[in-house]
Amino acid sequence: MTFDLIYLYLFSPLHTGGASQEGNLVGIARESHTDLPYVPSSTIRGRLRAETDPSYRADLWGNTIEDVTDKGAENLKQGALWVGNASILWMPVPSLSHGVIWVTCPLLLQRWSRYQAQPQPLPPAYSSSLASEKAPIYLKDAILPASDLVDWPNWAQWFPQEAADNIRRVLVLPDQHCQTLVQMSLWRQVKIKLDEHKSVDGGFRYEEAIPPDTLMYFPWGLTAQTKSQEEGAVKQHSQRFHELIRDRDILQIGGQESLGRGFVQQWLGTSKVMQEVK
Numbered sequence: 139m140t141f142d143l144i145y146l147y148l149f150s151p152l153h154t155g156g157a158s159q160e161g162n163l164v165g166i167a168r169e170s171h172t173d174l175p176y177v178p179s180s181t182i183r184g185r186l187r188a189e190t191d192p193s194y195r196a197d198l199w200g201n202t203i204e205d206v207t208d209k210g211a212e213n214l215k216q217g218a219l220w221v222g223n224a225s226i227l228w229m230p231v232p233s234l235s236h237g238v239i240w241v242t243c244p245l246l247l248q249r250w251s252r253y254q255a256q257p258q259p260l261p262p263a264y265s266s267s268l269a270s271e272k273a274p275i276y277l278k279d280a281i282l283p284a285s286d287l288v289d290w291p292n293w294a295q296w297f298p299q300e301a302a303d304n305i306r307r308v309l310v311l312p313d314q315h316c317q318t319l320v321q322m323s324l325w326r327q328v329k330i331k332l333d334e335h336k337s338v339d340g341g342f343r344y345e346e347a348i349p350p351d352t353l354m355y356f357p358w359g360l361t362a363q364t365k366s367q368e369e370g371a372v373k374q375h376s377q378r379f380h381e382l383i384r385d386r387d388i389l390q391i392g393g394q395e396s397l398g399r400g401f402v403q404q405w406l407g408t409s410k411v412m413q414e415v416k
Contacts, residue, residue, distance in 0.1 A: 143407035151347035177224035224356040234276035243316035265290035
């Protein structure tokens with residue numbers, strides 16, 4: 139099976155509903171084993187499906203129960219494409235010394251590296267493009283002394299080229315510290331309900347979101363059933379999907395579209411971001 143990647147660069151906070159709500163906090167979707175935010179594949183698939191030309195929408199994404207109500211469920215068919223969950227690769231966090239620094243951890247880098255044709259050795263924790271400054275890094279309540287930082291001259295190899303041109307201040311944190319800092323740096327918005335007199339009606343709640351300028355990615359490919367079709371049909375499915383991504387380079391994902399939430403720039407990964415799994 140062949141995997142390829144699509145990258146997402148967030149222009150605005152992105153909120154996808156989580157499975158739990160604690161008190162007045164409306165959470166976002168999180169990975170059960172890391173507690174890190176992610177975008178469910180169902181959310182991405184639904185958005186892309188809605189953007190697809192109706193004349194071949196069912197070919198790419200399959201039909202729905204509503205499509206075959208009069209024909210019977212046995213007429214449901216699988217689409218040609220599959221998409222995976224979107225994972226964080228780099229996330230911006232506030233820094234008192236550098237304004238904004240993009241952080242990641244070995245766990246997230248290793249996950250991304252598995253999709254590469256030629257994986258690179260993982261950088262050690264505290265590798266940073268800022269180590270050459272010989273100055274400490276201030277991250278919220280944490281101070282990283284210059285002596286702890288590891289020089290990282292090839293940091294740009296851990297970015298798609300389109301993002302490396304805009305992101306320069308990067309830092310690799312240990313897994314546990316990265317998870318804590320990501321949690322502290324999520325976008326949180328206070329929302330209240332007003333009555334007809336514009337007075338507060340009841341309490342308030344916080345809604346979480348993944349912050350803008352986060353770099354994410356998700357894998358996609360053709361289903362095994364599709365790959366068994368004639369070569370011309372397989373190429374047509376891939377071509378149509380490529381055209382969809384290029385034509386919809388700005389996409390809205392998740393909720394609160396009327397508030398400008400969830401707008402992302404998306405682009406196809408280069409040919410090196412492909413791995414043949416035997």
